[in-house]
Amino acid sequence: MAIFWKDIGWRCRSGRPVHSADLMSLIHLYQPMIGASAMSLYMTLAYQLPLIRAGVSEIHSHAHLLKLCSLNTEQLLKARYLLEGVGLLNTYEKKDPEQGSYYEYELIPPLSPVKFFQSDILSMTLYHFLGKEGYLAVRDLLIDKEAVAKQPDDGQVKDITKSFQEVFKSLSPAELARSAEQNRDTIWSDMDIDENLLNGKDPQLRDEIDFAMLKMRLSSIVDDDCWTSELMRDLMQIRFLYQLDDWALLKALQNPYVTRHGRIDLDRLRSYVKSEYRLRFGGAPVVSHREAKREAEGTAPAVTPPANTEQLSEEEKHFQQLAQISPLELLAFYQGGARIPDSDVVLVETLVRHYGLPPEVINVLLEYVLLKYDYRLPRNLVEKIAGHWKRLGIKTIQEALEQARKETWEPKKKETPRRSKRSNKKEEKLPQTLKWQLDSSNDKEAAPSVQEELADKQASIQAKLRLMNERLHASKQEKEKLP
Numbered sequence: 001m002a003i004f005w006k007d008i009g010w011r012c013r014s015g016r017p018v019h020s021a022d023l024m025s026l027i028h029l030y031q032p033m034i035g036a037s038a039m040s041l042y043m044t045l046a047y048q049l050p051l052i053r054a055g056v057s058e059i060h061s062h063a064h065l066l067k068l069c070s071l072n073t074e075q076l077l078k079a080r081y082l083l084e085g086v087g088l089l090n091t092y093e094k095k096d097p098e099q100g101s102y103y104e105y106e107l108i109p110p111l112s113p114v115k116f117f118q119s120d121i122l123s124m125t126l127y128h129f130l131g132k133e134g135y136l137a138v139r140d141l142l143i144d145k146e147a148v149a150k151q152p153d154d155g156q157v158k159d160i161t162k163s164f165q166e167v168f169k170s171l172s173p174a175e176l177a178r179s180a181e182q183n184r185d186t187i188w189s190d191m192d193i194d195e196n197l198l199n200g201k202d203p204q205l206r207d208e209i210d211f212a213m214l215k216m217r218l219s220s221i222v223d224d225d226c227w228t229s230e231l232m233r234d235l236m237q238i239r240f241l242y243q244l245d246d247w248a249l250l251k252a253l254q255n256p257y258v259t260r261h262g263r264i265d266l267d268r269l270r271s272y273v274k275s276e277y278r279l280r281f282g283g284a285p286v287v288s289h290r291e292a293k294r295e296a297e298g299t300a301p302a303v304t305p306p307a308n309t310e311q312l313s314e315e316e317k318h319f320q321q322l323a324q325i326s327p328l329e330l331l332a333f334y335q336g337g338a339r340i341p342d343s344d345v346v347l348v349e350t351l352v353r354h355y356g357l358p359p360e361v362i363n364v365l366l367e368y369v370l371l372k373y374d375y376r377l378p379r380n381l382v383e384k385i386a387g388h389w390k391r392l393g394i395k396t397i398q399e400a401l402e403q404a405r406k407e408t409w410e411p412k413k414k415e416t417p418r419r420s421k422r423s424n425k426k427e428e429k430l431p432q433t434l435k436w437q438l439d440s441s442n443d444k445e446a447a448p449s450v451q452e453e454l455a456d457k458q459a460s461i462q463a464k465l466r467l468m469n470e471r472l473h474a475s476k477q478e479k480e481k482l483p
Contacts, residue, residue, distance in 0.1 A: 009102035010065060012045040013056040016109065025110040028138050029122075032129045034086055037071060038079040042088055044068050045105055059102055080105075086122065087111075113142035120237045120270070209236055210246050218253055223262035234266055242273045252276075322367070323360040323397045327351070330363050334370060347379055355386045357394075364400035365389065368407065 018026075031039045044065070048057040066076060083089035090106040110116070117123050117139060127135045215227060239249055253259055258269045322330070327348045331340050351362045369382055385407065394400050 008062055009059040010062055011057045011059045012048055012105040012107060014049050014107040015054050017051050018046045022110050025113060029116050030086060030110055033125050034082040037075055038082040040069055041079040042083055045107055059099055120241055124241060209239060214250060217250060221259050226263055238273060242277045322363040326359055327362045327366060330366060344377060351386050355390050357386060360397040361394055361400040364397060364404055368404040
């Protein structure tokens with residue numbers, strides 16, 4: 001399954017040796033993305049070359065390289081792919097009449113920290129592997145913002161640097177001819193040098209953007225001289241990171257917030273597509289390793305037959321869809337295509353970032369709560385279930401479906417007890433006799449024993465009132481009889 005046999009040769013070459021500053025970038029910026037095995041392969045190849053100048057190594061067998069790195073062929077192939085992906089290695093297949101076929105590994109020095117963090121793809125990938133705190137710590141370690149900042153042109157700074165003409169004198173034509181004759185074999189001005197071998201290079205992306213279409217449709221708002229190679233490279237990186245097609249990229253570039261005065265503002269473009277991506281998927285893009293394709297020279301790659309979806313039941317097809325769509329696409333389906341509430345978007349982002357649940361598990365969780373609680377998404381309940389599933393280590397859709405069938409969560413009802421307390425307070429303030437009258441008038445269907453008890457109480461009260469009236473009447477008569 002390896003791409004080479006052990007008896008096929010290899011050699012490496014570089015445009016310049018590895019410096020100590022390169023080691024800082026390699027260890028702190030590249031190694032978190034590619035791992036120790038790929039870094040070991042890079043350093044092994046680098047130290048097959050001269051330490052003080054550019055050079056080419058001798059041809060060795062791959063069995064020798066496998067022993068040096070203590071890797072098997074599959075591990076070595078994966079490490080090579082990682083180095084190629086981040087722009088640290090170019091691989092060529094060469095044929096020589098004497099040496100036969102062999103591979104040539106061209107070592108590329110790493111980008112400087114400033115250029116590294118200016119690359120959207122590399123900086124986003126490093127952010128994914130290190131996290132926010134680790135990313136900021138590495139950036140502060142390798143970049144001094146004050147040192148790399150441009151000097152402000154406020155009239156208080158005067159450039160007194162000497163020019164070349166102020167330091168060196170002009171030579172006469174005779175002196176120039178004599179100097180050229182002496183240094184004829186040492187002048188490199190006519191050599192074609194690849195600057196990528198000296199200054200590093202950005203990750204290589206395939207040109208999948210139809211720039212001819214973009215230029216034609218944006219000709220009325222974008223100047224022709226705006227389409228530089230740097231701009232097109234940045235557009236390809238943005239298209240890759242935020243999963244845009246040509247029409248989505250065209251729509252973003254047509255936005256007046258992004259394109260104005262004949263120029264494309266890349267910072268505004270990144271901000272715009274980032275916000276749109278967050279609305280679609282609930283978070284920032286994540287760059288991760290692809291599974292290495294298992295290829296072998298002289299052998300055909302294995303082809304996995306597509307699954308027969310016709311034999312799946314409707315329920316299985318639905319679960320298959322849950323494993324393929326994003327949580328926001330699921331909510332958009334239940335919204336009927338209407339705008340998703342901001343609170344729901346924040347909830348999904350919380351589940352992705354803070355709880356670290358896979359998208360398919362989040363889909364099962366959201367659908368479970370929606371269907372069980374009358375299409376509502378109580379935030380406290382969703383987060384409690386998410387925390388429970390995280391502690392259970394649920395990572396697959398099958399585990400999530402099995403756990404959802406066991407759940408017996410109930411949302412808290414906070415309003416009912418408050419109302420009952422208020423109603424009790426109001427009832428306590430009513431006079432007892434009035435309360436009896438209200439109860440007797442409103443509770444016509446009460447039990448006969450309760451009605452009889454109320455009637456007896458009312459009769460006793462009326463008897464007492466009559467007795468009191470009789471006594472008052474008698475006392476008045478006695479007072480009138482007195483002289």
